[in-house]
Amino acid sequence: MSKKIAVIGLGIMGLPMAKNLVQAGFDVTGYNRSPEKIAELETAGGTGAQSISDAVKDADVVITMVPDSPDVEGVLLGEEGIIANAKPGTFWIDASSIRPDVTTRLAEAARAAGLRPLDAPVSGGEQGAIDGVLSIMLGGDPADVAEVMDVLRAVGKTIVHVGPAGSGQTVKAANQLIVAGNIALLAEAILFLEAHHVDTRAAVKVLGGGLAGSKVLDQKAQKILDREFAPGFRLALHNKDMGIVTSAAREAGLSLPVGGLIAQLVASTVATGDGALDHSGLFRTLATLSGADPDQAPDAAA
Structure with a gap:
């Protein structure tokens, strides 16, 4: 059965990543503060959500791609956020680029709530995201990495586990x-x-x-x-x-x-x-x- 994936943040990087996941055959739901980006994902075959809670409630994997540490914290910990609304056992892959210490703290909170967190910042720029050849630096549990490699391969080419939570961000x-x-x-x-x-x-x-x-x-x-x-x-x-x-x-x-x-x-x-x-x-x-x-x-x- 294909994994259900929620992508939070459909910007310059997040939108082409979400499109590549659709192309790979995943069931993709996306949320973004700018509705035109949601419409673009829908045109590409994805599903739009009107809130983070709506996007993540049935997801097997949640990918966040937002600008900075406070944004990730809000998406994870807010009332409408991932911890409050995702089902236990959901993988949370944060592809944002944020502070390693914040990543470590948020990963601990996510794991305590029953989620499986990975920090997975990317490199390769917009063209790398469009072409699905990003370099992905993974921090977290190796067993969790193994279970989402099919998802990661849909958006990246060089995918390397570099250590525990926070290591990817470092x-x-x-x-x-x-x-x-x-x-x-x-x-x-x-x-x-x-x-x-x-x-x-x-x-x-x-x-x-x-x-x-x-x-x-x-x-x-x-x-x-x-x-x-x-x-x-x-x-x-x-x-x-x-x-x-x-x-x-x-x-x-x-x-x-x-x-x-x-x-x-x-x-x-x-x-x-x-x-x-x-x-x-x-x-x-x-x-x-x-x-x-x-x-x-x-x-x-x-």
């Missing part, structure tokens, strides 16, 4: 640290190339074939070259994630000097009004610091 924080650093250096490299009037598109192509190549370069260089920063992953969310990194580093007694600088640059970009842009929009702050036009690339040499 690995995701490390992922966001690396991604933000790569974006910052990619932005600086493009500024450097443009300042010397190189054929920047040709340069990016050859860089992508060498040791400097990365998924960040593959997915974000064109956005920077085109100065087109429609969000796949918003800077405001990456700013939140960098806050998670710096907070967790302090708790562990670590000094992350490069990460701290990148966190400040991301925070500055958000503070100056670019929080709704894709995280490649960090380029705009770095361009401004160099006195370059953040909206217009110089002409390459003939």
Whole structure:
């Protein structure tokens, strides 16, 4: 019998994940605060719910994909939330990116209420969610992981159990640290190339074939070259994630000097009004610091 799955949060990542679950043959019910997203899921063959309680009451698996720690806490613990309305034994897979300590606390509350919690933050961006090839970092009980692998395989390609509750979120924080650093250096490299009037598109192509190549370069260089920063992953969310990194580093007694600088640059970009842009929009702050036009690339040499 196909599992019944509830997806709470049908945003840039949650909606394509829900659609892929429908395509995989699961019975999917979705809830989102914006009703147009629910309608889009219904068009794709899913079922819409008018509340979290309605979405989760008959679910075998509940997946949450919401912005931040307080949002996850509200979805789990609220009167209309998962604990109050899901049946005992329901799997709760939190694909949101939140603080590891909050994840650990909420997982304990969920398990005490008879649920089976897993933290399962993802990486791969909007395109990875659309293509169903996300990287999934799993924290929780290995036995629970085994029982939901069919669900996870419908949305992800690289699926790795990394430890107990909270471990997935810790690995995701490390992922966001690396991604933000790569974006910052990619932005600086493009500024450097443009300042010397190189054929920047040709340069990016050859860089992508060498040791400097990365998924960040593959997915974000064109956005920077085109100065087109429609969000796949918003800077405001990456700013939140960098806050998670710096907070967790302090708790562990670590000094992350490069990460701290990148966190400040991301925070500055958000503070100056670019929080709704894709995280490649960090380029705009770095361009401004160099006195370059953040909206217009110089002409390459003939």
